[in-house]
Amino acid sequence: MNIVIKNGVVITMDSTKSIFEKGMVLIENDTITYAGKEITSLIPQDAKIIDAENGIIMPGMINTHTHIGMSLFRTLADDTSDRLKKYLFPLEGKFVTPELVYWASLYSLIEMIEGGTTTIADMYYFEDKVADAAIKAGIRGILGESILNFPAPDTKAPYGGFAYTEKFLKSYSNHPLITPALAPHAPYSLDFENLKKTANLAEEWDIPILSHLAEMPFEMKQIAEEYGMSPVELYSETGLLSTRMTAAHCIYVDDKDMNLLKTSGTGVAHNVAANLKGGKGVSPALKMFDMGIPIGIGTDGPMSGNTMDLVNLLGYTAKIHKMDNKDRTVMPPQKVVEMATIGGARALHIEDKTGTLEKGKKADVIIVSTESTVMFPIYDYYSALVYCASPRDVDTVIINGELIMENREIKTYSKKETRAEAEKIVAKIKKGLKDF
Amino acid sequence: MNIVIKNGVVITMDSTKSIFEKGMVLIENDTITYAGKEITSLIPQDAKIIDAENGIIMPGMINTHTHIGMSLFRTLADDTSDRLKKYLFPLEGKFVTPELVYWASLYSLIEMIEGGTTTIADMYYFEDKVADAAIKAGIRGILGESILNFPAPDTKAPYGGFAYTEKFLKSYSNHPLITPALAPHAPYSLDFENLKKTANLAEEWDIPILSHLAEMPFEMKQIAEEYGMSPVELYSETGLLSTRMTAAHCIYVDDKDMNLLKTSGTGVAHNVAANLKGGKGVSPALKMFDMGIPIGIGTDGPMSGNTMDLVNLLGYTAKIHKMDNKDRTVMPPQKVVEMATIGGARALHIEDKTGTLEKGKKADVIIVSTESTVMFPIYDYYSALVYCASPRDVDTVIINGELIMENREIKTYSKKETRAEAEKIVAKIKKGLKDF
Numbered sequence: 018m019n020i021v022i023k024n025g026v027v028i029t030m031d032s033t034k035s036i037f038e039k040g041m042v043l044i045e046n047d048t049i050t051y052a053g054k055e056i057t058s059l060i061p062q063d064a065k066i067i068d069a070e071n072g073i074i075m076p077g078m079i080n081t082h083t084h085i086g087m088s089l090f091r092t093l094a095d096d097t098s099d100r101l102k103k104y105l106f107p108l109e110g111k112f113v114t115p116e117l118v119y120w121a122s123l124y125s126l127i128e129m130i131e132g133g134t135t136t137i138a139d140m141y142y143f144e145d146k147v148a149d150a151a152i153k154a155g156i157r158g159i160l161g162e163s164i165l166n167f168p169a170p171d172t173k174a175p176y177g178g179f180a181y182t183e184k185f186l187k188s189y190s191n192h193p194l195i196t197p198a199l200a201p202h203a204p205y206s207l208d209f210e211n212l213k214k215t216a217n218l219a220e221e222w223d224i225p226i227l228s229h230l231a232e233m234p235f236e237m238k239q240i241a242e243e244y245g246m247s248p249v250e251l252y253s254e255t256g257l258l259s260t261r262m263t264a265a266h267c268i269y270v271d272d273k274d275m276n277l278l279k280t281s282g283t284g285v286a287h288n289v290a291a292n293l294k295g296g297k298g299v300s301p302a303l304k305m306f307d308m309g310i311p312i313g314i315g316t317d318g319p320m321s322g323n324t325m326d327l328v329n330l331l332g333y334t335a336k337i338h339k340m341d342n343k344d345r346t347v348m349p350p351q352k353v354v355e356m357a358t359i360g361g362a363r364a365l366h367i368e369d370k371t372g373t374l375e376k377g378k379k380a381d382v383i384i385v386s387t388e389s390t391v392m393f394p395i396y397d398y399y400s401a402l403v404y405c406a407s408p409r410d411v412d413t414v415i416i417n418g419e420l421i422m423e424n425r426e427i428k429t430y431s432k433k434e435t436r437a438e439a440e441k442i443v444a445k446i447k448k449g450l451k452d453f
Numbered sequence: 454m455n456i457v458i459k460n461g462v463v464i465t466m467d468s469t470k471s472i473f474e475k476g477m478v479l480i481e482n483d484t485i486t487y488a489g490k491e492i493t494s495l496i497p498q499d500a501k502i503i504d505a506e507n508g509i510i511m512p513g514m515i516n517t518h519t520h521i522g523m524s525l526f527r528t529l530a531d532d533t534s535d536r537l538k539k540y541l542f543p544l545e546g547k548f549v550t551p552e553l554v555y556w557a558s559l560y561s562l563i564e565m566i567e568g569g570t571t572t573i574a575d576m577y578y579f580e581d582k583v584a585d586a587a588i589k590a591g592i593r594g595i596l597g598e599s600i601l602n603f604p605a606p607d608t609k610a611p612y613g614g615f616a617y618t619e620k621f622l623k624s625y626s627n628h629p630l631i632t633p634a635l636a637p638h639a640p641y642s643l644d645f646e647n648l649k650k651t652a653n654l655a656e657e658w659d660i661p662i663l664s665h666l667a668e669m670p671f672e673m674k675q676i677a678e679e680y681g682m683s684p685v686e687l688y689s690e691t692g693l694l695s696t697r698m699t700a701a702h703c704i705y706v707d708d709k710d711m712n713l714l715k716t717s718g719t720g721v722a723h724n725v726a727a728n729l730k731g732g733k734g735v736s737p738a739l740k741m742f743d744m745g746i747p748i749g750i751g752t753d754g755p756m757s758g759n760t761m762d763l764v765n766l767l768g769y770t771a772k773i774h775k776m777d778n779k780d781r782t783v784m785p786p787q788k789v790v791e792m793a794t795i796g797g798a799r800a801l802h803i804e805d806k807t808g809t810l811e812k813g814k815k816a817d818v819i820i821v822s823t824e825s826t827v828m829f830p831i832y833d834y835y836s837a838l839v840y841c842a843s844p845r846d847v848d849t850v851i852i853n854g855e856l857i858m859e860n861r862e863i864k865t866y867s868k869k870e871t872r873a874e875a876e877k878i879v880a881k882i883k884k885g886l887k888d889f
Contacts, residue, residue, distance in 0.1 A: 088830075089830055090830075091829075091830055091832075091841065092830065092831055092832045092833045092836040092837050092840065092841065093832045093833070095785075095786070095833065095836045095840060096781055096782050096785045096786070097781075097782070098780075098781065098782050100781070124826075124829075127826045128826045128827060131826060290768070290772060292776070293772035293773065293775060293776040294771070294772045294775060294781065294840070295775070295781050296775040296776060296778065296779050296780045296781035296782075296783070297776070297779070298776070298779070299776065322840075323827075323836075323840040323841050324827055324840070324841060329765075329768075332726070332765075333769075335730070336726060336729035336730045337729060339729060339730060339731070339732040340728070340729040340732060340733070340734070340735065342732065343732050343733070343734070344534075344732045345532055345533075345534065345536070345730065345731050345732035346532050346533070346534050346732075347732070349531075349532045350531070350532070390560075390563045390564045390567060390868075391564060391759075391760055393527075393560075393872065393875070393876075393879075394524075394525055394526075394527055394528065394875070394876075394879040394882075395528055396526075396527075396528045396529045396883070396886075397528045397529070397531065400528035400531045400759075401528050404528065404531060404730070404758075404759040404760070405527065405528065405759050405760060407843055407844070407845060408843070409843060409845050432826075436829065439829070439830070440829075440830075443829075443830040446830075447832070450832075
């Protein structure tokens with residue numbers, strides 16, 4: 018299908034940050050064939066015409082780190098100390114099944130799509146169920162089965178994630194939307210040999226790697242004691258830092274670490290709000306961005322964030338780094354929108370495919386309406402997006418040339434049915450929590 | 454009119470933080486006469502019944518510091534350094550007229566009401582126009598004309614705000630919604646004698662005081678040089694600290710300052726997101742709250758915030774203080790909701806009137822829908838409000854017993870007409886900016 022989006026402001030996020038006030042985007046099949054000022058003569062006769070109604074036409078946003086299978090646990094034990102080990106791992110051991118992961122993922126994807134996200138990088142358990150949900154929803158995904166040194170919901174044996182990944186890889190290779198990845202959980206949850214094994218397998222299988230890195234105070238202490246180095250140095254030693262890797266968090270990184278990330282071409286996922294909520298620090302994301310490290314924004318999982326759209330995170334990203342640097346001029350809105358779009362694509366090493374509105378890119382395009390109260394007046398489009406917009410201003414979402422949401426209605430699957438199924442599972446969890 | 458709200462979860466925010474899962478609120482004229490579990494026999498025959506549809510019924514939120522007359526400048530020069538003196542004051546000198554203040558205020562109040570705010574504390578110029586807008590919208594307001602040592606849009610003479618306030622006070626005394634206040638702008642924009650004069654007039658006229666305090670790095674330096682004390686000490690010396698005062702910001706306060714605030718009963722407005730965006734620090738709001746200083750949340754003006762709802766600020770308030778304290782267990786959601794409701798009422802010294810759902814309080818009540826994607830699942834109502842809700846989940850707003858918004862439709866005035874008038878003014882500003 019050919020689609021033309023017109024009557025809106027086109028924010029391209031290309032290298033010159035071109036904006037076209039009366040712009041037009043032309044999509045043929047899965048690809049953008051034109052993005053620029055409106056030229057009526059370019060419109061194919063058979064194209065579906067989408068009227069942006071003075072909205073903002075921009076690249077779909079890229080969520081560089083999440084765990085969408087967790088949404089049915091949202092608002093549980095938000096403020097518990099030492100939550101990961103004392104609460105989350107046991108909770109997952111008790112409740113996580115393939116069925117839960119499928120419906121939780123499908124439910125999460127409603128929020129992702131409604132919030133203008135067109136690509137996600139996800140790591141969890143039963144990742145084939147996440148893939149099934151992503152395919153049903155029609156979202157682009159880099160998806161990895163978590164690999165850990167202890168039994169997980171998907172495997173009785175430690176390191177069972179390797180076998181799972183191999184199987185997963187075979188089932189979903191060459192899918193236009195899905196890219197299977199290796200997902201070593203974290204420096205503290207795999208031993209040295211298995212971290213190395215992951216790096217080698219990624220080369221052998223030619224796939225990306227997703228991991229948590231330099232996120233937890235206990236992680237910093239444990240890795241220093243065990244290896245006498247930082248988590249980033251450990252990942253460098255084991256061969257994990259490369260243009261295959263997207264490392265989530267990188268809160269506790271020093272200049273040496275950042276240089277290792279830069280020289281290796283490693284991508285970074287900046288989970289700004291989740292890190293705040295976890296009582297952790299502010300990652301030096303601005304410095305990493307300015308150094309040229311490929312960096313994007315991530316929501317983290319719905320128990321961490323707790324929302325899963327990137328629009329809310331635009332404001333957080335701008336404001337936190339202004340505060341952290343005691344300077345209102347740093348991290349201006351254009352830089353934030355860059356991080357949420359092409360920056361995310363760079364962090365996931367798919368910048369040749371998505372992240373901007375340019376001829377030849379895959380057609381991942383959203384329209385942000387300017388009708389709502391907060392979206393007026395607009396003297397600066399980037400400011401309006403970053404400081405004012407709500408995820409509910411996202412009106413239309415196109416992924417890989419497919420119209421996924423139009424006028425806030427998701428077209429690929431039933432929101433109502435998904436919520437009904439999710440409600441059944443939540444009722445079971447509520448019962449089960451009584452003796453948890 | 455009598456109103457009954459039923460079929461929802463009643464979050465009272467009373468002293469024991471009672472929650473009623475299947476709750477009911479009864480309103481007779483302007484007053485709450487019952488808030489508790491549903492008792493059908495209590496429902497008066499002639500009452501209008503509002504079905505909360507499993508939503509959250511809670512006290513209206515209280516915005517303790519804002520400048521609603523500024524909304525038509527939103528997204529202008531967001532990231533300019535030294536913005537107040539170099540940009541804002543000149544901008545206001547050129548463009549601010551009574552007409553602009555009226556329409557900007559009325560436009561801002563759409564967002565306030567849509568976001569569940571039922572009381573605002575506002576200080577700006579032409580505050581009688583703000584009052585007219587507040588009365589038209591039907592919102593509760595403590596409103597003060599800014600008093601400064603230099604000519605302002607509303608007065609050619611320095612300190613013209615005093616005469617303006619006296620006139621304003623006469624016109625709007627005894628209004629059920631409007632409380633005129635004195636609004637000395639800041640420690641750096643009034644001299645010692647006029648700060649003292651403000652304190653004395655507040656006593657004489659028996660009205661509240663609104664002011665900025667301990668907000669700006671240059672303010673800290675200037676007051677130290679001029680007086681050899683902190684801004685809070687200066688306000689103490691001039692008699693301004695009292696149970697009449699609500700001091701906005703209080704970012705740069707030490708233990709001595711906080712003790713002065715506490716012993717005087719001064720209220721504090723915590724403008725969490727505006728302070729971040731301004732590249733300032735994190736105020737010790739949590740410490741002040743725990744010390745028993747009356748403290749609420751404020752949006753600051755739409756050039757600072759830039760949004761004017763409190764729902765977005767719930768998440769910021771929780772997360773920033775967790776980060777600042779490096780502890781995910783502090784500033785839990787219940788405390789945040791307290792700050793946004795009864796905490797705000799305490800900060801404005803109107804806790805006998807509003808801020809909770811209790812018999813005898815004025816009926817300022819909102820319903821937050823749980824239908825949207827982010828509002829599911831809910832294991833903890835406070836968590837859902839603070840970490841998940843969007844202002845657009847607010848469904849119904851009642852202020853002083855009047856139904857102001859029902860099913861997201863504002864009933865007191867036309868949103869469309871207000872935007873059309875605002876658009877005309879913005880077109881003029883855009884023209885005028887060319888030679889600014």
